[in-house]
Amino acid sequence: MATPEELTITAEVSPPLSVPKRSKRLPRVSEAQFTRIARISVATVATLVLLLMLVRLWFIDGVFRTIRIEGPSMAPTLLGAHYHLTCDDCLFEFRVDADGAARAPRIVCPNCGYREVKLEEAERLAGDVVVMDRWPLLIGSLRRGDVIGLSQPGMPELAVKRLAALPGETWSAVDGDLVVQGSRVSTLLRHDLTSRLSTVYDHNHPSRHISNVDRWLRPTENHWKITPGKLVFDDQNQTSARENGSPKPADRLPVQWLAYQQWTTWESPAPRTTLSEVLDNDSYNPDSSRLMTRLRDLFFEAHLTSSGAGTFAVKLRDESKTFQVAISPDTQLLQLFDGTKLVYEKKLATNLERGGMLLAGLIDRRVLVAWNGRPIIEHPYRDPIAVRGKIMDPVAIGASNVSLTLTEVRIRRDNVIVPPATFADNDSEVRLGADEIAVLGDNSAVSVDSRSWPLGSAKTSSVRGLVYRPFWIAPRSAP
Known part of the structure; x- marks a missing residue:
């Protein structure tokens, strides 16, 4: 018997397996195969998009059949059947409800009060x-x-x-x-403020039969010049606008005022030049017995170009409260006064000599001032004390020691009542x-x-x- 030391084991070792090397090159796709894959992918995506669109359109009524607004209840946002009219006197364009116009004794221009606006020649327009x-x-x-x-x-x-x-x-x-x-x-x-505002008076459309100067009241003779489509103030006496080399506060300047006056621009036995408060009249409803209450939310709008060391101001009244928006052209300083108290001021990042659109008014118990469509001031205030008498000058403009030109002048109102x-x-x-x-x-x-x-x-x-x-x-x- 062999001892462990004498035991010999012989093993046959197999040669290592040969593993083929992988090619690093991908199989080549022919141009025809690539085109086919691309077409399938595009068709799949297009089909999915089309299916999603069809599902979405299924929830929308009015795509495949026409839906029109009937009636005036959503004007001016959505109009039912209506007429688009042009005043024969001032050429102001406005709309009226078609059914209401048929029932009204006559159509009155909301801008100049002309009482004989012709309806017969106007085209009846379908609802939106x-x-x-x-x-x-x-x-x-x-x-x-x-x-x-x-x-x-x-x-x-x-x-x-x-x-x-x-x-x-x-x-x-x-x-x-x-x-x-x-x-x-x-x-x-109304998410867009401009869609909330309608025009009470457009200075670009003066009456051709009656002097339009009567729409603006000058308490005394001053430097204001009133022409169709334009209001101009030119006072070259710049020295009194400064105090120790600095501009005087706006409330201490001798401002020369020009107050807006409202005509009777609705159906009334009184002549249209009869002065009135600005009332809640909506010309779209010519046959409506609307409760003619006093309007409190009014705006002054104009393109302003100005220079000088003085001030330009807009005065706004809401019952017992009076606000004044004052702008100094040379310093671009804008100030807001509640009565005589300064409540806000800001320097405008603009050159008034180049001009811009100014919008200043009252809305929802706030003073709102915008320049070129961008809000600058939005100042809230508490409810004022009601005034028993009539307010005949709710909006006025004033100037002192400046040269300025106002074009595109309009008095506007909040239409959400x-x-x-x-x-x-x-x-x-x-x-x-x-x-x-x-x-x-x-x-x-x-x-x-x-x-x-x-x-x-x-x-x-x-x-x-x-x-x-x-x-x-x-x-x-x-x-």
Whole structure:
């Protein structure tokens, strides 16, 4: 028997396996194969996009069939059948509701008060084309201010209104403003301020039959020159505008004023040149018995070019309160006075000699000043004390020791007025339930909405979709 030391083991080792090397080069794709893959990819993506578009369009009514607005309740945002008229006297263009015009004894120009505007030669225009989008209901994205379509019991057609208050909120109307949860929110009803404003008077369209100077009152003879389409002030006495080498405060300058005066530009037995307060007249409703209350939210708008060491000012009145917006051309300093108290000042980053569009006015208990469309001042103030007598000079402009030219001069007004007098239960405040909303028509003089509905509200389940003018429809021509 062999010992361990004598044991010999012989093993045959196999040669190592040969592993083929991988080629680093990918298989070559022929041009035909690449074209085929590209076509399949493009077709797949296009099919998916088309399917998504079809699904999205399925939620939009009005794409394949025309939906038109009927009636005046959403004017001027959405118009029903209407006429686009031009005044024979001042050539001012405006619109009137077609059905209301047929019932009215005559059509009155809202700019100059001309009482014989011809309707016979005007073309009757169809209502706006809109679509109704149900997608926002699916994703729950309706917001206050949206224009919606909703159904109401006993109404065969959908009503188009603006969403004013949401479920669970308390809402009311105070002095023409929408108040929700104790705060004025009517600004939210129109996202674009310019769409909220309508023209009370356009100085570019003076009466050709009556002197237009009567629309501007000069308390005493001064340096103001009034011509059609232009207001000019030229006072070269610059020395009195400075005190120890620095500009005097605006409230201490001897300002020469020019006050706007309102004519009777609505149906009335009085001559149109009869002076009046600026009242809540809406020319779109020529047959409406609108409650003619005094307007408080008025604006002065003009293209301003100015130079000099003095000041240009805009005076605005809201009942017992008087505000003054003062601009110094040489320092570009803008100041806001509440009475005689300086409450705000800011230096403008602009050269007034080059000119720009100025908009200054009152809206929703705020003083708003904008330059070239950009807000500069938005100053809130408390409710003023009501004035019993008439306010005949709600807007005035003044200047001292400057040279300035004003063109494109207009007096404008806030068109969002919510009269509370039509509440069905004479209650000025309504609390909404968890499944209720409040809606209003933009044309509140004639709109039948939550103010007059028996419950003062509508059910959330009655909303059918968001209503808007589609992008493929050409915008309306001016005005």
